Amino acid sequence: MTTTVSPGHCARFRALTHDTHDVLDKRIMAYSPFSGRERYAAFLKVQYCFHRDVAALFDNTSLNTLLPGLKERGRFAAVAQDLKDLGQALPEPEMPPVFGEQIDLPTAIGWLYVEEGSNLGGAILFKMAGKLDLSADFGARHLAPHPEGRAPSWRAFMQQLDAIELDDKEQQRANNGAEAAFTQVLSYVERYCPIS
Ligand code: HEM
Known part of the structure; x- marks a missing residue:
């Protein structure tokens, strides 16, 4: 894997995961996670499990070389603090995090x-959290924009991702990673945000 320009991964991930993302958005909003702090705390547990799964990626040396500044992007500590702000115990998932020390780089790229x-x-979620008096300093730290702004931060990250050259098989693993990440989040929503 090299870092010569080969644009298009993000556009491909977006197209591939469009339907799954739509299902996830609708499922989360059907739970009304911003109708009160208790519901919001359940949504935080989903986020906690998801960010726990990917936390090791932000410390990974190879990924930080490919994606400079990655280390500063991780939000696992912020989600944990959000739960603590609300006086919630941290979830204890039975499964180990998806990523540990040994990672498959293309798969990791899809998850990232x-x-x-x-x-x-x-x-949108940050705005709704504001109505529950939650903010970047209390309870909604993980939803706050990156310091340089949401859109600029995302554009910079997409450029970094798109510049990673992947062969066909690696692209397939990256695609599978993006799809698996959405499916994993959906499974956490089913677990922590049940709709009766
Ligand atoms: C943990 C749950 C969620 C995950 C993992 C997730 C993932 C993503 C991803 C990967 C993108 C970037 C798509 C792209 O442009 O390539 C995105 C954008 C977006 N998501 Fe979600 N999403 C989640 C929850 C939600 C919810 C609950 C909503 C709202 C109802 C939402 C609304 C949006 C919108 C509107 C955008 C586009 C923003 C823009 O273009 O300005 N997402 N999300």
Whole structure:
């Protein structure tokens, strides 16, 4: 894998995961996670499990070489603090995190697309969290924009991702990673945000 320009991964991930993302958005909103702090806390547990799955990627040396500044993007600590702000115990998932020390880089790239993209869509969620008196300093830290702004941060990250050259098989693994990330989040929603 080299870093010569080969644009298009993000557009491909977006097209491939469009339907799954739509299902996830609708399912989360059907739970009305911003109708009160208790419901919001359940949504935080979903986020906690998802960010726990990818937390190791932000410390990965190879990924930080390919994606400079990656280390500063991780939001797992922020989600954990959001739960603590609300006096919630941290979830204890039975399964180990998806990523540990040994990772498949293309798969990781697909997952990172989903994690970072979710900060872009998070603008709406951050606004709704404000109505529950939650903010970047209390309870909604993980939904706050990156310091340089949501859109500029996302554009910069997409450029970095798109510049990674992947062969056909690696692209397939990256695609599978993006799809698996959405499916994993959906499974956490089913677990922590049941709709009766
Ligand atoms: C943890 C759950 C979520 C994940 C993992 C997630 C993931 C993503 C990803 C990967 C993108 C970037 C798509 C792209 O442009 O390539 C995105 C954007 C977006 N998401 Fe989500 N999303 C989540 C929840 C939600 C929810 C609940 C909503 C709202 C109802 C939402 C609304 C949006 C919107 C509107 C955008 C586009 C933002 C823009 O173009 O300005 N997302 N999300």
